[in-house]
Amino acid sequence: MRNKTESATYLWFRGGFSMRQSPEMNKVQQHMEPGSLSAEGFLGEDTRNLADILREDHKTVDDLGLTHSMIAERMAYFSEKGKMGLGKPVLVDALYEVVVEDYRGSISCPFSDDFHAGKRNTTLRHLGKAKEISWTELNIHMIKEHGFYEGKGAAFRLEPLEIAQILEL
Numbered sequence: 001m002r003n004k005t006e007s008a009t010y011l012w013f014r015g016g017f018s019m020r021q022s023p024e025m026n027k028v029q030q031h032m033e034p035g036s037l038s039a040e041g042f043l044g045e046d047t048r049n050l051a052d053i054l055r056e057d058h059k060t061v062d063d064l065g066l067t068h069s070m071i072a073e074r075m076a077y078f079s080e081k082g083k084m085g086l087g088k089p090v091l092v093d094a095l096y097e098v099v100v101e102d103y104r105g106s107i108s109c110p111f112s113d114d115f116h117a118g119k120r121n122t123t124l125r126h127l128g129k130a131k132e133i134s135w136t137e138l139n140i141h142m143i144k145e146h147g148f149y150e151g152k153g154a155a156f157r158l159e160p161l162e163i164a165q166i167l168e169l
């Protein structure tokens with residue numbers, strides 16, 4: 001791992017490319033099923049086990065020369081800027097339009113670390129590329145702390161390559 005400041009909880013996955021599905025991961029994966037913490041769940045149509053999902057996305061991020069923290073911090077940057085618009089679009093760095101919408105309630109992190117994210121959605125439009133991407137507060141946390149971008153087909157699945165491109169990382 002390049003980034004020495006990678007968080008302690010993320011080190012749970014220090015197995016990196018050789019990480020294997022553990023009983024602990026099975027438990028986490030159960031929390032990701034539909035109807036456990038969220039109606040839709042976090043896995044979409046993905047039938048892989050959690051270790052494989054994490055390993056593949058970790059490889060994509062690593063191949064890009066990035067870390068999960070770098071991606072999450074850039075996402076948080078735009079969410080912070082967008083909050084100032086109180087639901088209206090905010091122009092950021094003359095290149096992005098950001099809309100942040102707040103909803104009531106919170107959602108627990110499926111990794112059982114007692115983290116509760118406010119229900120807040122950020123939509124980022126890259127004006128130059130005419131591309132748009134959306135994420136939640138929980139996405140930022142799960143990427144930063146767990147290297148988790150959700151399963152393929154999940155409502156808030158983020159493709160690491162796509163998000164790196166739109167964030168210009």
Ligand SMILES: [Zn+2]
Pocket residue numbers: 109110111112113115141142145146
């Ligand atoms: Zn967490």
